[in-house]
Structures are given as C-alpha cells and as structure tokens.
Amino acid sequence: QPVLTQSSSASASLGSSVKLTCTLTNGHNNFIIAWHQQQPGKAPRFLMKLEASGKFERGSGVPDRFSGSTSGADRFLTISDLLTADDGDYYCETWDSNTRGGVFGGGTRLTVL
Amino acid sequence: EVQLVQSGAELKKPGESLKISCKASGISVTKSWIGWVRQMPGKGLEWIGVVSAGASAGASNTRYNPSFQGQVTMSADKSMNAAYLEWNSLRAFDTATYYCARLATTGHIDYWGQGTLVTVSS
Numbered sequence: 001q002p003v004l005t006q007s008s009s010a011s012a013s014l015g016s017s018v019k020l021t022c023t024l025t026n027g028h029n030n031f032i033i034a035w036h037q038q039q040p041g042k043a044p045r046f047l048m049k050l051e052a053s054g055k056f057e058r059g060s061g062v063p064d065r066f067s068g069s070t071s072g073a074d075r076f077l078t079i080s081d082l083l084t085a086d087d088g089d090y091y092c093e094t095w096d097s098n099t100r101g102g103v104f105g106g107g108t109r110l111t112v113l
Numbered sequence: 114e115v116q117l118v119q120s121g122a123e124l125k126k127p128g129e130s131l132k133i134s135c136k137a138s139g140i141s142v143t144k145s146w147i148g149w150v151r152q153m154p155g156k157g158l159e160w161i162g163v164v165s166a167g168a169s170a171g172a173s174n175t176r177y178n179p180s181f182q183g184q185v186t187m188s189a190d191k192s193m194n195a196a197y198l199e200w201n202s203l204r205a206f207d208t209a210t211y212y213c214a215r216l217a218t219t220g221h222i223d224y225w226g227q228g229t230l231v232t233v234s235s
Contacts, residue, residue, distance in 0.1 A: 034221035036158075043212060043228045044158065049221055059223060091158055095220025100176040102148060102160040102220070 001096050002028035004105035011111040012082055020077045020108050022092030028073070031094045035068065035077045038107075039088040047090075050075050082112050115139040117147075117213050117226035124232045125203050132199040133229045135213030140224075142166040142189045146216040147196040149187060152228075153209045161198070163216060166191040203233045 003025040012018035024031055035047040046059040048068050056068030069076045079086055092105040120134045135147060142165060149161040162177040166189035173188045186199040196213055211231060215224040 032219050032221060034223070036222065036225075043225050044214075044222075045225065046223050049217070049219065049223070089157075093158075093221055095216070097220060100163065101178060102163070102216075102222075104150075104158045104160065107157045 001099055001101060002031055002094055002103055004033070004092050004094060004103055006090075006092060006105040006108045008106065009109045009111070011113055013113050014082055014084065016082055017078060017080045018082060018110065020079075020090050020110070022075045022077070022105050024073045024075065024094070028094075031096075033075045033092050033094045035066075035075075036091045036093060037086075037088055038091065039085070042088075044091065047077070050077075079110075084112050086110060087112050115215060115224045117215060117224055119211075119213060119226040119229045122230040122232070124234070126235055127204055127233055128202050129233075130199070130201050131203055131231065132197055133211060133231065135196045135198075135226050137194050137196070137215070140215060141191070142194050142196055143191045147189060148214045148216055148222060149185075149196075149198050150212040150214060151181075151209045152212065158212075161185060161211075162187055164189045164196050166196075203231075205233050205235075207231060208233050 005023045030052045036044040038044040048058045050056045050068040054070040065080045089107045091107045116138045146163045148163045151159045161181045164187040165174045189196045210228045213226040214222040217223040
C-alpha cells in the first residue's frame with residue numbers, strides 16, 4: 001500500500017504564495033492523489049484531484065488560486081495570493097485499488113503570517 | 114448537487130452501543146462507495162473503510178482498514194440512501210469526530226459530510 005509523506009508545518013505571508021508537498025512511496029509514482037483543506041473547527045473540503053501527469057481538476061467552487069503540479073513521486077499544492085482564510089491543515093489522500101483501501105498523508109499545518 | 118448529511122453529536126458511556134448515519138442526496142449509495150474517516154482530537158485523518166449498498170434489500174459491500182476490522186461495523190441502506198457506522202461497545206478511545214465521504218470513480222474523496230462528534234465518557 002502507498003505511503004504519503006507531508007511536512008508537518010509551513011508558513012507564508014499574507015498575499016504571497018506557498019507550495020506544499022506530498023511524496024508517494026517508491027513504486028506508486030503513477031497514483032492519482034487528492035488534496036483536501038481543513039480549516040480550524042471545520043470538516044475537510046475537497047480541493048482537487050492531481051494526476052501523475054500533472055493534470056489537476058479542482059472541486060466545485062474552489063478558486064483558481066489553488067493549483068497542482070507533479071514531479072516524479074512528489075505532488076504539489078500551490079496556493080497563490082494567500083488569505084487568512086487559507087490557514088488550516090492540508091491533507092493529501094490516495095486510493096489503492098488493489099487493496100481497496102484509502103491512505104492519508106499526515107497533513108501540513110499552514111500558517112498565514 | 115451532492116450532499117452528505119450526518120447525524121448529530123453523541124455523548125455516550127463506555128460499553129454502550131451507537132449507530133451514526135450519513136444521508137446522501139444527489140447520489141445513490143448503490144452506485145457510489147461511501148468512506149468513513151476518523152479524526153481523533155488534535156490528530157490527522159484515518160481511513161476506517163468503505164461501504165456501498167448492495168442490490169438486495171439490507172445488503173452491503175464493505176472493505177475495512179485492517180486496523181478497524183472488528184472494532185466497528187459499516188452498512189448501507191438503499192431504501193434510505195444512507196450509510197451507517199456502528200459500535201457494539203464503545204470505549205473512551207473511540208472519542209473522535211467521524212466523517213463520511215463520497216469516493217469518486219478514481220477512488221479519491223470528492224465530497225465530505227459535516228462530521229459527527231462522538232464523545233465517550235463515564
């Protein structure tokens with residue numbers, strides 16, 4: 001089963017950009033992942049699906065400040081023009097069709113300064 | 114529009130049983146996999162498993178995370194268009210927020226419920 005590794009924390013200034021990383025274990029470089037945002041005290045929200053090719057598809061209502069990209073086993077979430085509302089936890093997630101099991105990364109806590 | 118509406122917060126004592134629900138609209142639980150996810154206080158997200166309603170009344174198809182097998186029971190009801198998560202005997206360790214979520218055809222989550230807070234305390 002794949003393992004997803006994320007940095008535990010990140011910070012960036014209001015109005016700037018930040019790039020969060022999710023790394024897939026070797027042998028799972030072709031897996032599709034999803035990025036989810038969890039604002040403090042709220043349910044997670046689906047942001048986007050991100051393919052190994054780098055093609056991404058945002059969820060309904062997700063602004064184009066959120067974008068995705070890929071490099072090998074790394075999957076990136078870039079947030080531009082940071083707002084205080086972007087504060088929160090960001091999780092990557094994937095699905096193993098062989099085991100029919102889902103996997104989450106440990107999450108990155110983003111602080112907008 | 115896809116919506117997953119979960120039942121309200123619960124306060125239970127150790128040893129009690131509980132069944133929480135996730136009512137779907139805009140999708141059919143016979144055609145979609147519904148996932149259950151646990152979030153313990155201050156912690157990250159953990160997969161419990163996935164469930165889909167079978168074609169026959171009362172039938173469900175399930176896949177459990179091995180860590181949760183035997184600890185909880187998932188089911189789905191096509192007549193109610195809902196999924197359920199059940200405990201026979203709660204422990205304080207089960208205190209958490211539980212989310213249901215719809216899985217897209219590629220397997221990732223694309224819709225979330227609002228969460229159900231379960232508190233187990235004597």
